[in-house]
Amino acid sequence: MAGRSNIVVSAAVRQALAAGEPVVALESTLIAHGLPRPRNREVATQLETQLREQGVTPATVAVIDGVPRVGLDKPDLLRIADDPHVVKLSVRDLPVARATGRTGATTVAATSLLAARVGVRVFATGGLGGVHRGAGDSYDESADLVTLATTPITVVCAGVKSILDVGATLERLETLGVTVVGYRTSTFPGFYLPHTSYDLDWRVSEPAQVAAAMSAADDLGLRNAIVVAAPLPVELALDPGLHDRVLADALAWASERGIRGKSVTPFLLETFHRETGGASLEVNINAVHNNVAVAADVARAWAATG
Numbered sequence: 001m002a003g004r005s006n007i008v009v010s011a012a013v014r015q016a017l018a019a020g021e022p023v024v025a026l027e028s029t030l031i032a033h034g035l036p037r038p039r040n041r042e043v044a045t046q047l048e049t050q051l052r053e054q055g056v057t058p059a060t061v062a063v064i065d066g067v068p069r070v071g072l073d074k075p076d077l078l079r080i081a082d083d084p085h086v087v088k089l090s091v092r093d094l095p096v097a098r099a100t101g102r103t104g105a106t107t108v109a110a111t112s113l114l115a116a117r118v119g120v121r122v123f124a125t126g127g128l129g130g131v132h133r134g135a136g137d138s139y140d141e142s143a144d145l146v147t148l149a150t151t152p153i154t155v156v157c158a159g160v161k162s163i164l165d166v167g168a169t170l171e172r173l174e175t176l177g178v179t180v181v182g183y184r185t186s187t188f189p190g191f192y193l194p195h196t197s198y199d200l201d202w203r204v205s206e207p208a209q210v211a212a213a214m215s216a217a218d219d220l221g222l223r224n225a226i227v228v229a230a231p232l233p234v235e236l237a238l239d240p241g242l243h244d245r246v247l248a249d250a251l252a253w254a255s256e257r258g259i260r261g262k263s264v265t266p267f268l269l270e271t272f273h274r275e276t277g278g279a280s281l282e283v284n285i286n287a288v289h290n291n292v293a294v295a296a297d298v299a300r301a302w303a304a305t306g
């Protein structure tokens, strides 16, 4: 059985895994807390459709009434998108959500953990959580990073958002032993922008190379994640001037209002979307679709190695 302990795997995902067919995990915090309602419900559905059209089974991950689920039915997917009481769940929150029967959206950390536990090896998201600016004082570093250190999953992302300290995030990924490769790029992508000033040690150009790295990691008994950093095509990126202006405002407001803990990321994202007049929202959605396309290719290559 693909399921272990109390994680419920949908029939479609269970069958695909058993048959060695490609599966891609999708996170739900992006839907519930990263994108505004009602646009988020449209995106949640479209991401799954995009995968199915590419011959890949989608496995959106969330906790429904306390039950961790890998693969959601339509009503649960829409509930995650629509219900304002859906909480944000990282790994440490999962036991309490279970005990209290809460419904919650899973972060990159919690999604990775639940997906990997049931044998899903490829995951598409938007941007990873990382080290926040000023973390030297605030200690605000996403639990995504430490979870990826011990979770064997391949995460396709567009880098991390510039709301974070990109350099510090890359340093922590190195310390934690998380493998990072650029997908058809030699610089770490900047989520809204295709490039940052940070060079990467590794570049891959084909999905089969990512699958080969996954096999090699397994052969070595490694347990860390592989981050595949895929830049958004330049014609879809945000205007760099607008980006820099809004970033400065968003960071200043978060600090003035004393936003703390797990509210920091959603606050910055919402401010960004509002202050760019929705432009960053479109870029964000395009980035996720781009990552899903890359993840689908990687999942197919991984299934072919089976």
Ligand code: PSU
Binding pocket: 027, 029, 030, 031, 033, 034, 035, 090, 106, 107, 108, 109, 126, 127, 128, 129, 130, 141, 142, 143, 144, 161, 261, 262, 263, 265, 269
């Ligand atoms: N970064 C984004 N969009 C997002 C998130 C991060 O560009 O939606 C979400 C992801 O679910 C990520 C989480 O795992 O925020 C990180 O939150 P925190 O910094 O509180 O760990």
Ligand code: MN
Binding pocket: 140, 141, 142, 261, 262, 264
């Ligand atoms: Mn935080």
